[in-house]
Amino acid sequence: MLVLRDLQRQYTKFRLGYLWTLLEPLGMSLVLWFVFSVLLGARALGQQPYVLFLTLAILPWWWFTKGITASTRVFRRAGGQLRVSLLPTEVWVLRVILVTMVEFVFSLPVVVLAMVATQYWPGPLIVLYPVAILLQFLLMYGLALLVAAGSVVIPDLARIVRIVLRAMFYLSPIIYSISNIPEAVQPLAALNPLVGVFGLYRIGFWPDEHVAAGAFAVSIGLSLVILLVGVLVFRRLEPRILKEA
Amino acid sequence: MARLSVNAGLDAIVAFDDAGVRMPRRRRRKGDGRRQRLRRIAGEVKRDEVWRLRHATFSLAEGESLAVVGGKGSGREALLRLAAGTLMPDEGTVQRRVPVIPMIELAKALNRGYTVRQNIYIVGAYLAMTPDEVGEKVGWIASFAGVESILDKYLGTAPPVIRQRLAWSIAMAIDARAYAIEQVLIVGERDFRQKCWTHVDLKREDGVSFLLASDSQKQFRRFCDRAVLLDGGSVVTETSVGEAIARLREIRRSQQSGAPTDDSPEGSADGPV
Numbered sequence: 001m002l003v004l005r006d007l008q009r010q011y012t013k014f015r016l017g018y019l020w021t022l023l024e025p026l027g028m029s030l031v032l033w034f035v036f037s038v039l040l041g042a043r044a045l046g047q048q049p050y051v052l053f054l055t056l057a058i059l060p061w062w063w064f065t066k067g068i069t070a071s072t073r074v075f076r077r078a079g080g081q082l083r084v085s086l087l088p089t090e091v092w093v094l095r096v097i098l099v100t101m102v103e104f105v106f107s108l109p110v111v112v113l114a115m116v117a118t119q120y121w122p123g124p125l126i127v128l129y130p131v132a133i134l135l136q137f138l139l140m141y142g143l144a145l146l147v148a149a150g151s152v153v154i155p156d157l158a159r160i161v162r163i164v165l166r167a168m169f170y171l172s173p174i175i176y177s178i179s180n181i182p183e184a185v186q187p188l189a190a191l192n193p194l195v196g197v198f199g200l201y202r203i204g205f206w207p208d209e210h211v212a213a214g215a216f217a218v219s220i221g222l223s224l225v226i227l228l229v230g231v232l233v234f235r236r237l238e239p240r241i242l243k244e245a
Numbered sequence: 246m247a248r249l250s251v252n253a254g255l256d257a258i259v260a261f262d263d264a265g266v267r268m269p270r271r272r273r274r275k276g277d278g279r280r281q282r283l284r285r286i287a288g289e290v291k292r293d294e295v296w297r298l299r300h301a302t303f304s305l306a307e308g309e310s311l312a313v314v315g316g317k318g319s320g321r322e323a324l325l326r327l328a329a330g331t332l333m334p335d336e337g338t339v340q341r342r343v344p345v346i347p348m349i350e351l352a353k354a355l356n357r358g359y360t361v362r363q364n365i366y367i368v369g370a371y372l373a374m375t376p377d378e379v380g381e382k383v384g385w386i387a388s389f390a391g392v393e394s395i396l397d398k399y400l401g402t403a404p405p406v407i408r409q410r411l412a413w414s415i416a417m418a419i420d421a422r423a424y425a426i427e428q429v430l431i432v433g434e435r436d437f438r439q440k441c442w443t444h445v446d447l448k449r450e451d452g453v454s455f456l457l458a459s460d461s462q463k464q465f466r467r468f469c470d471r472a473v474l475l476d477g478g479s480v481v482t483e484t485s486v487g488e489a490i491a492r493l494r495e496i497r498r499s500q501q502s503g504a505p506t507d508d509s510p511e512g513s514a515d516g517p518v
Contacts, residue, residue, distance in 0.1 A: 081371060082331065083332075083350065084354050085331065086344060087370070242326075243268055
């Protein structure tokens with residue numbers, strides 16, 4: 001109910017620039033595809049067709065970055081509105097995640113476009129796609145609670161988050177596949193909860209791609225832990241958040 | 246969640262029990278923020294908070310209108326926010342039986358980038374109205390605020406008067422049982438003000454409770470049954486309206502003849518009258 005209300009409220013924002021929701025990730029995918037596939041001719045990277053492989057991870061990645069970056073700013077932007085808002089404080093964070101999620105869902109035609117362009121179709125495991133969305137949502141909500149509350153206390157957190165996100169882009173299997181990295185490092189890489197998430201997004205297309213089952217367990221486990229910590233930290237800091245408003 | 250929860254078993258509409266809140270001191274423009282922050286990290290400067298309100302104990306009964314009397318910096322706004330639950334007390338407790346609508350700089354919650362209608366929905370949502378509820382009331386709100394002609398235009402450059410009227414109208418449209426009103430909302434043209442106060446009167450007859458913070462003594466005398474006197478945020482006394490205003494005058498006079506008070510938390514600790 002609350003969620004519906006927020007979505008409805010946010011709808012107006014999208015109408016302005018829906019086209020951009022499509023163009024931005026499309027452009028990004030094309031650039032990366034051009035660099036890695038055409039220029040460097042890296043056949044060994046990821047799966048074929050590479051454009052599709054890229055797009056599948058880049059769209060959720062955009063959702064991830066946008067949501068987390070925006071949540072560092074929610075409370076600064078909310079400002080005086082927080083003083084009169086009779087909604088639970090968490091709603092402000094949830095709203096950011098949902099808005100970016102809707103944007104992500106709206107950008108999915110890009111995936112379809114990539115499928116049509118490459119004539120590559122997913123198998124039955126595509127049913128796991130919504131599960132991936134749900135998992136990412138949980139992970140992001142927990143992180144966003146942490147980051148949103150944290151950046152009220154430590155304003156510099158916003159910048160740190162930006163750098164960490166940049167690093168995460170390369171540390172996560174977006175432009176490459178988990179099987180592209182040395183086997184010795186793979187268990188370490190699997191500690192990144194995004195590995196499992198992106199694995200789930202792609203599993204419908206390349207069921208034989210080597211993503212350890214452990215990675216999924218790690219993703220789910222870490223998401224829940226982060227969510228719990230996020231909720232607790234947020235509760236703790238709520239008075240501070242309200243005071244700064 | 247807890248801050249907004251309502252306690253249906255409470256005797257009063259709002260009950261403060263020895264409540265107090267510390268607020269961060271307004272940042273002074275000395276050195277840039279980053280240097281300040283570095284100093285704080287280095288332990289040189291502590292993030293300083295001052296008690297904005299302390300030992301507030303009073304209750305607002307059903308159908309009662311309570312004046313919150315106090316000068317600037319006396320913690321009026323903190324008190325109202327505590328009552329509505331948009332601020333959490335650092336000590337003591339604040340309980341309420343029904344949701345309290347915070348009308349504290351409500352006009353600032355309006356967003357220029359949306360149309361008037363969208364703003365009504367958004368602010369309505371902040372005040373915990375569902376879209377359906379708002380939908381039923383859009384017409385009423387628009388006509389009360391006199392903005393029918395610009396309902397689907399962007400709020401954009403609409404003058405503050407319009408924003409105030411809109412904010413006030415939205416809040417008035419809610420079937421709330423309690424309001425916490427800051428005086429800033431009372432600006433606007435004479436006619437509209439008159440209309441608002443008539444509406445408040447209607448609600449009062451209906452048994453709605455009000456917490457009213459205002460500088461205007463006329464309003465206090467006209468609307469309020471009792472008063473809470475704030476002195477430097479530290480003393481809260483419940484008295485009659487006339488008494489409170491007289492004491493406020495006294496305090497003001499003593500302020501003018503010396504001691505600056507705005508930020509000093511130690512108010513004169515006179516006992517209650």
